[in-house]
Amino acid sequence: MPDGAFANSVGCGFDAHIARMANRSAWKGRFNRFGLGSLIYVLYLVIELFRYRPVDLDICIDGRNYSFQQAWMATVSNHPYYGGGMRIAPSARGDDGLLHVTVVGPMPRWKILALFLTVFWGGHVRMKEVSVFAGRNVHIRPAAPVPVHADGEEAGVGEVSAWIEAKRMRVIGAELGE
Numbered sequence: 001m002p003d004g005a006f007a008n009s010v011g012c013g014f015d016a017h018i019a020r021m022a023n024r025s026a027w028k029g030r031f032n033r034f035g036l037g038s039l040i041y042v043l044y045l046v047i048e049l050f051r052y053r054p055v056d057l058d059i060c061i062d063g064r065n066y067s068f069q070q071a072w073m074a075t076v077s078n079h080p081y082y083g084g085g086m087r088i089a090p091s092a093r094g095d096d097g098l099l100h101v102t103v104v105g106p107m108p109r110w111k112i113l114a115l116f117l118t119v120f121w122g123g124h125v126r127m128k129e130v131s132v133f134a135g136r137n138v139h140i141r142p143a144a145p146v147p148v149h150a151d152g153e154e155a156g157v158g159e160v161s162a163w164i165e166a167k168r169m170r171v172i173g174a175e176l177g178e
Contacts, residue, residue: 006150009082009089010159012140013050014072014104014112016149019083023154038084045116049109056143059099059165061135068131070106074140076162077102080122083152089130090122099162101133137163 004010021044022028028040068074070116075082077089077100084164092100104115107129118124140160148155 004150004155006078006162008079008151009075009077010148010150010160010162011073012142012146012148012158013057013071013077014048015073015083016147018048018155019148019149019152020047020154041083045135046113049112052107052171054106058141058143059101059103059133060137060139062137062142064105065133066079066131066133067132068103068105072104072107072112073104074160076100076138076140076143076160078164079117086119087122088119089132090125091134095106096165098134098136099138100134101131101138103131103133105129105131120170137161 005046021092024041025040025044027043028037031037031040037160045046046157052072054072059066059068059069059108075088077092080087080090080092082088089100089102092098102125104112104124107115111127111129113128115124115156118127124130138161142159145157147157148160
């Protein structure tokens with residue numbers, strides 16, 4: 001697995017899939033020419049909502065294990081925001097020494113659209129299908145290959161390991177999928 005680093009977030013699943021599709025799209029450049037580049041993500045969210053298949057995830061946070069059946073995504077954040085102003089991890093702070101993990105578990109496809117709207121103010125964390133954790137060491141292992149993103153950029157496929165190194169300049173590391 002290649003090593004990498006991220007500034008704000010790293011994760012796997014549906015959000016990484018959308019970023020991958022949008023960033024590879026020939027339409028993105030066309031939308032950008034008119035100042036509408038962000039709309040390509042919304043377009044792919046709607047299209048891929050009916051194609052994407054959630055996967056089972058095993059997550060280890062500071063030695064504690066969690067399993068999620070048919071999870072849509074898991075994102076590790078060092079900052080509240082990602083994706084142009086979405087508050088994916090409302091309680092995250094860059095100086096708290098913790099990584100904040102947001103997991104979207106099984107939910108109907110129509111509810112993903114509601115989640116997308118509420119993530120702009122952080123309301124998604126009140127949904128019963130959303131789980132939030134914090135820790136210093138995080139490992140996410142999907143049961144099937146899923147796309148990985150680092151700060152919204154394509155970062156491979158597979159598992160994600162992220163940690164905070166202590167007593168040094170605050171560096172956040174990620175071991176990204178291939």
